[in-house]
Amino acid sequence: MSRWHFAPLFVLGLSLCGCPTPTDSGGGGGTGGTGGTPSGEAYRIAVAGPLTGDSADMGASISKAAKLWEKEINAKGGIKGKKVELLIEDDKGLPNEATNVATKIASDDSVCLVVGHFNSSCTKAARSTYERSGIVEFTPGSTNVTICKESPWTFRNLYHDGTQGIFMARYAQKALGAKSVSLVYENDDYGTGLKESVAAECAEIGLKIAGEAGYQRGRLGDPKQLATTLQSQKPDVIIVCGLYSGAALLTKAIRNDLGWGDVKIFGSDGVMNAAFVGTAGETAEGAMVVTPFFFSDSGSAEAKAFREAYRAEYKADPDTWAALTYDALGMVAMGIDAVGADRKALRDWMAGVKTKDAGYTGVTGVTYFDDNGDCPGKPPMVVVVNNGEFEAADPPSVPVD
Template sequence: MTKRLMITLVSTLVLLCLCGMCTIGAGEIRIAVCAPITGNYSQYGLSFKNGTQLMAKLVNEAGGINGARIKMEIYDDKNEQKEGVNIAQRLVSDRGVAAVIGHFASGVCLATAPVFQRAGLVLISPTSSHPDFTKQGTYMFRNNVKEDVEGPCSAEFMIKQLKKKNIAIIYVNNDWGVTARDYFMEGVKKFGGKIVASEMFIDGQTKDFSPILTKINAAKAEIIYLAAMYTDSGMIAQQLNRLGYKIDLFGNSSIYNDMLIQLAGKAVEGTYLVASYFDEDPTPVVRNFIANYKKEYGVVPDQYAALAYDTAGLVVEALKICGPDRAKLRDALAGIKDYPGVTGNTTFDENRDAQKGVIILQIQNGKFVFHSRV
């Protein structure tokens, strides 16, 4: 019984392994997209998938890149480092892959970066914010505004425009939250503000923010800077409202999601936030993108879908210049100037970090509205 079971199991496994290895297409340019399709962050993975595939569809409908069709291949990294490196190893061994778009979290990017760098395969992340990520090697790119732009811009706006001096921070204790906090604090120092409290919470565990909020209120803060995802920010806003403290909220671009307003309703009214993409932006690029996305998936794209869409667009732009050659693609990508994306005009600086403008939004009457451009 045991022996037969073992033989069956082993032979099934071997067969499955063989099947897994023969998935090679032909006559098209393949781009891999690594995103959390399952797990805690699957909503962002879905945006990655939709955004990149929409770009591929539009490019193919317009005749492809010099006649070649492009194909986005989705890989599930579960937002885990080990899974990410597994995929990375697989992709670098597969010579048909021209470039890799991916990893939602910086932690995963940092783990896979050495693998991609060694193999000379471009990894471009639509969302990684860790300052060390693009320092890992010349093949690492990021297509989001780093916290070193967002943080000081937010601080300047608070101090210069809103005339707030006493500022508190609530940040999530992960690599992104800590980075956002550090750059924001630098900005505050530069523009003459004062940090009266800096409080952290643990991702997915802290549900009761009242001790943090009480402490912030006791420190006489006038405004709170939130370096947290929209789900946590919604809870913070509601609990602040319930406690009856009159403290303004200012959010990072991470809270730009309609779910925030659905979750927190009146409690987030008047909240300011920075963003690089705004879905009611009247410019034709954005209007086209939103119309296409809605037609394809039936929902309004969030900023992650927009970033993924632009990232795919950047890769396509580079492929048009050089074709599917890994090393040439890197050079072409690094040389891109003022790519007109839906998240602003994008240029890569010498560290391969995207440079683009940011805007300030405000929540008014249960809607995000444009406030000003910084």
């Protein structure tokens, strides 16, 4: 009998170490290829992102854009006369799942490149697997500063959090007129990295940090307590470094539960998703969000064409992440067209795209890389929730340099 009294503790330990992976059942749901095509007859590109889980709404945009791109390029006759086949994998937004997905993709020799992952912690967790196998990891969403710097095989087509953090601190001070800010962050690579970057810039420009508060992604048990803590710090602006899912619950708690209306909520680009407004409802009104790209009526011809095609296909508007995924795939096609589908040749080609003129012009602007594989030349901008929809904020931007 006495032996078994330790069982609860044992099992608790077991569950804490081993169980955060929910299931594997969703993994098969993502294969986007037409199937049946032998790998020799088509270029195969993997797309990895959070199709389910707490960033699933972003994963949905990513996979929709990828499928649309696949359909379009094959309708145009593929690349150099060969069809393209996408392999869409679900990492659930969890780092350990991302490593599993990476192993699966990297060990499949027919896959020439990976567009993904989305969450910074996933891109980072999967990175060493891709690096070991010598396959490019091209992320259309991860902004953590160290991601590209630490691996020659990792690239991205948007700014990194060094830029975003500086931008957020300056925008809060100059455009929102903040005297003091509170920093809320998700305790993962994306949230903490961005928070540090914002905090460093606040110190630089003399913007007071009223306090910091963190939470675990997907474990925001009581957003009201987080909101209460923030209220006691009396900030002018709350800067949220995290995803839409947590930000929406926090916004709801701040506006509804506490009735705290006079604080501005300023979210990082992880909040840039229609599901933020969907969850927070009316309380999202007036919230400001950073984004690498925004569809405006005065946008480029590429942006307009993509928006039309996406609307025709899905009866919904594309978002930033759809556009970045579409651009990443477009750039990969350009690379395959130039040097073929050899993994190493593709990496060298990407590393060689170093100027705006050599870059890929897509929906979100021109993609080219610096020595780290980071993407300069796509500055952040700000949107605001008005009447349930994102629209460009006034001013949309402040100078970063």
